[in-house]
Amino acid sequence: MSDALFPANPTAEPRVVSTSPSGTEICYALGIEPVAVSHACDFPEAVGSVPVIDRSRVTGESSAARHDSVATARREGGVYELDVELLEACTPDLILSQSVCGVCAVDEAFVRDTLDDSVATVLGLSASTLSDVFECVAQVGAATGTEARAIEVVGQCQRRLAEIAASAPxxxxxxxxxxxxxxxxxxxxxxxxxxxxxxxxxxxxxxxxxxxxxxxxxxxxxxxxxxxxxxxxxxxxxxxxxxxxxxxxxxxxxxxxxxxxxxxxxxxxxxxxxxxxxxxxxxxxxxxxxxxxx
Structure with a gap:
């Protein structure tokens, strides 16, 4: 089902910068290729050729070491470094961020603290339930003029989830x-x-x-x-x-x-x-x- 949800020939309009993998995947599902993404964005495959606008300070091999590294990075100025020069050069119409976890990806607060409000509209996404997930898709659809595609994607997801649940023993x-x-x-x-x-x-x-x-x-x-x-x-x-x-x-x-x-x-x-x-x-x-x- 994943392949069917991600159109093969996305457009770069409007110009969207995504600072989280979730926002990036939603963009591609709606037929939009971001002009810049975060270092953690790895799906779909096409995102590998998109410029990256941040760097994580988190290091470590084991789970415990990474956990400690996050705490250290927060004490020493933050988990991420944002390439503000590159981001502004991308001339985005919209910056998709997230307002849930400042560890997994650059969050909305960091973007707003770093950038001048005139650079672009910032949309912070958050989700804690499946309904919230679908609402995120609708929000990005409304912000990018792809409302019809958003409705289609959400409908496909909801129908398939209902089918899976109905088939469970x-x-x-x-x-x-x-x-x-x-x-x-x-x-x-x-x-x-x-x-x-x-x-x-x-x-x-x-x-x-x-x-x-x-x-x-x-x-x-x-x-x-x-x-x-x-x-x-x-x-x-x-x-x-x-x-x-x-x-x-x-x-x-x-x-x-x-x-x-x-x-x-x-x-x-x-x-x-x-x-x-x-x-x-x-x-x-x-x-x-x-x-x-x-």
Whole structure:
């Protein structure tokens, strides 16, 4: 479904700069190629040739090291450096930013503090539920004159999610989704809705909740039937290289999901973005939760 949602020949009008991967993906889904993007923007493939207007100060290999690096960067002036000269040279009509997490991408406050108001209109996007995700698509559509395409994209996503939910068996496994491995975070926001649509139960958070730090003892007590590991901004290969951060914890082998060989790595660069690709990820999760009914 992802390919169908992203037109092959996007236009560069209006001139949009996107400071977050979510905003970038929404632009491409609406048929617009941004004139500049953030360093974290990696989808679709065409974005690889678009100028990059920021640099992250976060370093470190392990989850804990990256977590500490974020704290250090914040104390020393911020997580990102913005190339203001390049951004202004792009002469944008619109700057898409985000107002949720200043760690994952340049946020709206940083953009407004850095730029003169006359440079361009700044639209800060935020989402904590699937309805919010679709509202982000509508907001970008309204700001770029692509309202009709936005309605089409949202409609496709909602119809496919309804089909996935309708096809899920009644037997619903208990699911946990890990968003960060050290310190340990469980996923929230739209993740409970995705799990529900895919045919699982999610007892760790309610739709719209913020992701929270948990103790490993809480995961052991919850004892998921299926454990999904999808750290924010990590592709599957990066997660697999760091799985020892989970598998070395006491009681790992006693988890039902481990004993049943139902621990799965998913793409954290999709799960933690508010984009139309969440639908494809829900389809993938449906196959993992109910392999015998695929």
């Amino acid at each position: 009644d037997d619903r496994p208990r699911v946990a989704v890990i968003e960060w491995m050290e310190p340990l975070h469980v996923a929230a926001n739209w993740v409970p809705e995705i799990v529900e649509a895919a045919g699982g139960t999610y007892g760790l958070a309610d739709p719209g909740d913020r992701s929270v730090t948990v103790d490993w003892a809480e995961i052991r007590e919850y004892n998921p039937d299926v454990l999904i590991v999808a750290p924010c901004s990590f592709e599957p290969a990066e997660t697999r290289a760091r799985l020892s951060e989970l598998t070395s914890r006491p009681g790992w082998e006693s988890l039902s999901a481990v004993q049943a060989d139902r621990v799965h790595v998913m793409d954290g660069t999709v799960l933690n973005r508010w984009t139309p690709r969440l639908v494809s990820l829900t389809e993938e999760l449906r196959r993992l939760l109910h392999p015998s009914s695929n």
